[in-house]
Amino acid sequence: MTSQDLMIKNAHVVGPETFNGDIRIQNGRITAIGTDLPVAAGTPVYDAAGRTVLPGLVDVHVHFRDPGQTAKETIATGSKAAAHGGFTTVVAMPNVTPVPDNAADLAALLAKNKQAGVVHVHQWAPITDALRSDRLVDFEQFKKMGVLGFSNDGVGVQHAATMMAAMAGVHAAGAPLAAHIEDESLRGNGVMNAGPVADKLGLPGMSNQTESSQLARDLDLAAATGVHYHACHISTRQSVDLIRQAKAAGVHVTAEVTPHHLLLEDTDITGDDPNFKMNPPLRSHADRQAVVQGLLDGTLDMVATDHAPHTLADKGGTMRTAAFGIVGLETAFALLYTRFVRSDRMSLPELVARMSTIPAAAFNLPAGHIQIGAPADLTIMDLDTPYQIDSNTWFSKGVNSPFIGETVYGRTQATIVAGRLVYDQQKEGH
């Protein structure tokens, strides 16, 4: 990624900083903000008139499938999808093949993130070997190598002793631990939320307690160890209550919620459509209301997409047989802007906080602000022109989404990473 100079003219900036004016970028950083800034000869100019400029979005939970499952996604296609969705920083999960649970595989993955990523691609390392074992990785060494933190996402850590030792070790290494929270003894062979909809469809369900009972365990262990515990893809009302209580008690816990858990319920599953199959599953109306309320009151700190691309073959078939997961990078901002900001449930600065400033601050990432000295990671949006979500315009290899065809507002015009245009609607045409 080469740094660049750029002048953004006529910027209407919304976020933690709000102003109208020009933004001068030199060597990948913001060096001046003001009205009618002079443009040095040879500096490219981006005219942002009529658009809205936001700090680059941050997604701490994506799956890029690289190495090992590159028919689903690669670091190149996933990070380009991120740029198209307005994201300038993402953190990739380690459930790739092979799992980078040794220094050599991890070093190769970290190097490839840098080389192939068109946005900043950070990395979660696994907590245990191969994700499913109880043998802890070398937290100190991996942290020194540059991972953001540790996660076995895709699989819950089943044994309390393993989790407690992991939390102590991750904390000692000065890193956060992000948990995929799922008790496999309760989950059984469930493929969607347990309840009347699953009963009607004749599909095996997974209860809320599959998530919340393990979360209760984890919060107790997090309190005892002092680790920064990050709860992935929270989906149930019981989990929101548990996190609210833990925060009140001073536990160092942060939590994310996905766009699909904010916007969809199990009652939206009207037939056998695997684009509604993900883990955790779409829950009940009461659960959805609770996660929305949790995000609005800050119990849930941030939005993360859990971008989970799959091939058509893996997503074909039925709710029983298809892979879990949906893509999210190219729809997240537009969906939440349309359904929350345009319908007055949330302000645009609040959405920017939940999608950029807060996740950046939670994980010490240099993002989330448009101010002098900050890295020039910005997103320029058209917030006024409606369009239909069309997977033909996507850069992700995955088209597994229940949102295709929806009419939304919020189309990325340009994404700038370290002063460089990594997505430019005018050039790409889509």
Ligand SMILES: NC(=O)N[C@@H](CC(=O)O)C(=O)O
């Ligand atoms: N969310 C999903 O349904 N699937 C994720 C795994 C995960 O996030 O747990 C995947 O890797 O496909």
Ligand SMILES: [Zn+2]
């Ligand atoms: Zn997960």
Ligand SMILES: [Zn+2]
């Ligand atoms: Zn995930």
